[in-house]
Amino acid sequence: MSGTLNAVPGVNTAPSTTMTLLPSNYINTMDFTNQYLPDLNEEEFERYGPRTVSGFLDRLGAETPFESDLLKWEEQGRLHIKYNAISIVYGSGNDTAVCTISDPGITACNFRVSQTVLLSSNSNNTSDRAIITAVSGLTFTVAFYTASGGTISAADSVTAFAYGSEFKKGSNGMISSLDPTPNIFETSPVIIKDKYQVSGSDMAQIGWIKVSTEDGATGYYWFIKGKSETSLRFKDYLEMMLIEHRVAEAGSGAAAATGDTGNKGSQGLFSAIETRGNVWSGGNPTSLTDWDTMIQRLDKQGSIQENTLFVNRQFSLDIDDMLAAQNSSGVSGSVSWGLFDNDKDMALNLGFDGFHRGGYDFYKQSWRYLIDPTLRGGLVGGAVNGILVPSGTKDIHDHNLGRSVKMPFLHVRYRKSEHEDRRYKSWITGSAGGASTDDSDSMKVNYLSERVLITLGANNFGIFKS
Numbered sequence: 001m002s003g004t005l006n007a008v009p010g011v012n013t014a015p016s017t018t019m020t021l022l023p024s025n026y027i028n029t030m031d032f033t034n035q036y037l038p039d040l041n042e043e044e045f046e047r048y049g050p051r052t053v054s055g056f057l058d059r060l061g062a063e064t065p066f067e068s069d070l071l072k073w074e075e076q077g078r079l080h081i082k083y084n085a086i087s088i089v090y091g092s093g094n095d096t097a098v099c100t101i102s103d104p105g106i107t108a109c110n111f112r113v114s115q116t117v118l119l120s121s122n123s124n125n126t127s128d129r130a131i132i133t134a135v136s137g138l139t140f141t142v143a144f145y146t147a148s149g150g151t152i153s154a155a156d157s158v159t160a161f162a163y164g165s166e167f168k169k170g171s172n173g174m175i176s177s178l179d180p181t182p183n184i185f186e187t188s189p190v191i192i193k194d195k196y197q198v199s200g201s202d203m204a205q206i207g208w209i210k211v212s213t214e215d216g217a218t219g220y221y222w223f224i225k226g227k228s229e230t231s232l233r234f235k236d237y238l239e240m241m242l243i244e245h246r247v248a249e250a251g252s253g254a255a256a257a258t259g260d261t262g263n264k265g266s267q268g269l270f271s272a273i274e275t276r277g278n279v280w281s282g283g284n285p286t287s288l289t290d291w292d293t294m295i296q297r298l299d300k301q302g303s304i305q306e307n308t309l310f311v312n313r314q315f316s317l318d319i320d321d322m323l324a325a326q327n328s329s330g331v332s333g334s335v336s337w338g339l340f341d342n343d344k345d346m347a348l349n350l351g352f353d354g355f356h357r358g359g360y361d362f363y364k365q366s367w368r369y370l371i372d373p374t375l376r377g378g379l380v381g382g383a384v385n386g387i388l389v390p391s392g393t394k395d396i397h398d399h400n401l402g403r404s405v406k407m408p409f410l411h412v413r414y415r416k417s418e419h420e421d422r423r424y425k426s427w428i429t430g431s432a433g434g435a436s437t438d439d440s441d442s443m444k445v446n447y448l449s450e451r452v453l454i455t456l457g458a459n460n461f462g463i464f465k466s
Contacts, residue, residue, distance in 0.1 A: 013281035014281035056310070056369065057239055057274055057412055057453070063423070065416035071452060072186045079180075081110050082161035086282035088119070094149025099132075099160065101138045104336065111140045113175050115162045119150070122157040131166060133349030184379070187413055189452040190266045192241055196230035196445040200432035227445050231426070234447045238424075240369070246271040266452050269410070270384060281465045282386055284318045288326075288357065294411030294462065295358040295389075302460040308363045312370035312377065315464065319364055323352045362388075398401075415450040422450040 082198070084225075085102045101109055111117065111132050119142070120127040128150045130142035135157060144150050151156060165174070237402040248255040248265035255264065277298055285291050298304070311319070354363035371377045390409055414423040425448040433443030455461070 015197065017155040028044055030218070056367065057242060057410060063412045063414060065421075065423070066189075066413045067415070067417050070186055070188055071413060071454065072184055073454065073456070074184050078160060079137075082159065083109075084122070084159045086119075086158040086160055088150070088152060088154055088156070090150060090154055090160050094144070096133070096141060096143050097150055098139055098141050099158065101217060106138065109135050109138055109140050111135055111162055112161075112165075112178065114167055115165045117142060119152060119163050120159045121152045121252075122159055124153075126151050126153070126156075128152055132162075135460040137385040154252075154334055163231045176276055187247075187267050187452050187454065188264050189450050190236075190241060190245060190263065190418075191414070191448065191450045194230060194234040194235055194237065196227050198227075198432075198443050200430075200443070201440045230445065231447065234449075238451065240375075241266075241268070242451065243269045243369070267455070269387070269453060270463060272453075272455035272458045273387065273461045273463040277463060277466065278388075278459070279463055283466060284315050284464055286318045286322055288322070289364075291308075291357055295360055298360065298460070302390065302457055304392060304460050305359060306361045306391040308387065308389050308391065309364060310365050310367040310370070311464075312384075313366065315365060315385045316366050319355075320352050323355055385466060387463045387464070390457070390460040410452050410456070413452050413454060413455075422448065424449050 054233075083101045083103050084102075084104065087100045087102065088097050088101075089099045097392055113135060115132045117128065117132060118127060118129055128144055128146070130144045130150070132140050133143050134141040167173075245266050245268035247267050248263065267275075278294075280294065280299070285294060298307075309315075311318070352364065354361065367386070369375055370386065377386060392409070416422060427446050429437040429441045429444045429446065430440045431438065432441065435443055438462075
């Protein structure tokens with residue numbers, strides 16, 4: 001029989017910090033007028049384990065400086081010409097035809113006279129080969145090589161690509177040249193800030209509990225924990241901004257915001273994949289057939305053979321279940337994978353690190369950002385179950401450097417000049433904690449960074465959405 005997971009204890013996502021940091025916010029059960037001191041464990045218990053989610057971009061990319069307000073780079077386009085939405089009107093006897101391109105975003109036909117093309121029906125198994133005799137705007141005229149003329153129905157939508165050219169003996173060369181179309185992308189950096197503040201009087205208050213945080217900070221003063229957690233949270237924000245952010249559209253409230261709030265925005269990783277990459281929606285791919293569909297899409301992109309899947313818990317389990325189902329028999333009913341049979345008395349490992357299919361390697365890693373219940377874990381609207389990230393590097397022309405460079409598919413650019421480094425700034429103001437910048441009886445720890453994420457070859461990435 002199946003069971004249910006009790007709702008209690010549930011997931012507590014209530015914030016553990018408040019806008020005002022006072023001793024009462026950290027310890028509120030001690031009565032110092034009592035003659036007996038409380039008997040407490042002096043060390044704080046880390047009941048939620050590691051709470052930070054940063055590190056994803058550190059593992060995958062690189063960081064390089066830049067100086068301008070705008071970043072531009074150029075990516076290679078397709079080498080060959082292909083149009084997927086063409087209507088066809090036949091001439092007398094079907095020996096010739098006028099083809100009109102209706103692909104989205106196409107404003108002119110790049111085919112040239114004397115090029116040979118393959119015409120393929122988008123609805124059935126018919127195709128023709130022809131030579132181009134005229135080109136004008138979005139239309140091109142072809143003459144078929146078969147005596148019976150074209151075989152594709154005039155009602156069908158047609159796909160066509162050029163596969164060569166043919167000229168008569170003693171003829172002139174190609175009428176026009178075919179220049180590469182630049183694929184130039186641009187993005188802007190975002191400025192991220194945070195602050196931690198504690199009064200000088202409160203800094204003199206000694207807490208009872210020894211605190212420690214994920215970055216190694218430790219001590220008996222509660223303000224040490226507040227400062228450290230602000231720093232950890234800021235580092236998480238640095239990464240989450242580059243993952244989640246998007247460009248502010250013209251006419252949007254963010255673009256029109258006045259004062260110090262609002263800016264142009266910036267294209268984060270998810271937005272880049274959704275607009276320029278491969279989107280799997282409607283649930284996770286849970287069968288080999290589903291993954292074959294994804295592989296066939298990757299074949300049409302950069303065909304990067306090694307890829308890593310960063311997934312939430314359910315997606316990870318779905319992949320494990322799919323792979324476990326590929327072998328359901330063995331000696332005495334046991335299950336086996338790999339080079340050696342599992343002994344029937346040993347503990348069975350039903351977790352998989354990845355799989356190889358159709359010439360592609362997919363490595364699987366759980367991503368805390370998609371699992372953490374205070375972040376994307378458990379979301380329904382706009383849920384992201386995982387992303388596919390290609391391995392390796394890509395050659396691009398960097399317009400700021402003025403030359404071709406080899407960069408990881410993901411890399412972070414931060415603002416820096418000879419006199420200013422804005423990768424990660426932290427400074428203390430006030431009159432407490434060693435600072436003496438003004439007459440404020442407090443210690444203010446300020447954080448600032450200006451950075452942007454560059455997603456190269458987003459057509460090789462994938463995002464899996466519910």
